[in-house]
Amino acid sequence: MDGAPAGKAGPSRVTIRPAREDEIETLCRIERSAAQSFRLVEAFSWIATGEVQSAERHRDLIAKGTNWVAAVDGDWPVGFLSADIAGPELHIWEISVDHLHQGFGIGRRLIRHAVEQARAYGLDAVTLTTFRTIPWNCPFYERLGFCTLDEAELPARLAAVLDEEAEHGLPRDTRCAMRLAIKD
Numbered sequence: 001m002d003g004a005p006a007g008k009a010g011p012s013r014v015t016i017r018p019a020r021e022d023e024i025e026t027l028c029r030i031e032r033s034a035a036q037s038f039r040l041v042e043a044f045s046w047i048a049t050g051e052v053q054s055a056e057r058h059r060d061l062i063a064k065g066t067n068w069v070a071a072v073d074g075d076w077p078v079g080f081l082s083a084d085i086a087g088p089e090l091h092i093w094e095i096s097v098d099h100l101h102q103g104f105g106i107g108r109r110l111i112r113h114a115v116e117q118a119r120a121y122g123l124d125a126v127t128l129t130t131f132r133t134i135p136w137n138c139p140f141y142e143r144l145g146f147c148t149l150d151e152a153e154l155p156a157r158l159a160a161v162l163d164e165e166a167e168h169g170l171p172r173d174t175r176c177a178m179r180l181a182i183k184d
């Protein structure tokens with residue numbers, strides 16, 4: 001990032017590229033490390049030891065070309081963004097940056113890359129679901145241009161994603177769906 005401390009991985013040294021199958025284990029490790037940030041918020045600290053995205057989903061999205069890594073010196077992945085095309089939208093399933101590399105703009109670079117890819121695919125929007133009040137979730141995406149969707153007007157696809165997450169222990173009232181329009 002602009003102004004990243006010397007010796008840390010600022011975006012100028014970060015490359016965003018498609019993930020490879022032989023990196024799936026590394027991506028799972030990155031997600032576990034990333035989740036350590038939830039220890040900062042007592043009500044959500046249990047997420048630090050929660051489930052991570054399955055190897056199957058990583059494999060599927062790698063095959064589709066919508067699973068990207070942020071790699072630093074020596075092409076070593078420190079973050080990833082997994083997404084899938086859902087109709088005219090790109091849906092972000094997961095974004096994680098290794099705990100030690102957080103706060104240097106890598107997450108922002110990954111989101112911007114996904115938005116650029118969605119635009120290149122001719123899609124209408126990028127969507128995701130996230131926690132409403134965690135500072136590096138909803139407020140972070142809002143600063144990147146995402147809008148929180150009104151509960152009463154949620155598209156069926158995103159309502160179903162939130163319902164499924166609730167079944168996996170993510171309380172429905174703490175979650176929201178967000179959308180960044182690429183086309184008007």
Ligand SMILES: CC(C)(COP(=O)(O)OP(=O)(O)OC[C@H]1O[C@@H](n2cnc3c(N)ncnc32)[C@H](O)[C@@H]1OP(=O)(O)O)[C@@H](O)C(=O)NCCC(=O)NCCS
Nearest residue numbers: 034095096097102103104105106107108130135136140143
């Ligand atoms: C979300 C995540 C991918 C962002 O990656 P990152 O490389 O740290 O992202 P950036 O450095 O580009 O930006 C992080 C933003 O969160 C903010 N942030 C991070 N920790 C924060 C904290 N404790 N309090 C307030 N703001 C915080 C930063 O200020 C920054 O906002 P800004 O760039 O608008 O100023 C990373 O925090 C992560 O992996 N978190 C754990 C997993 C997770 O929450 N995934 C998203 C699920 S929807």
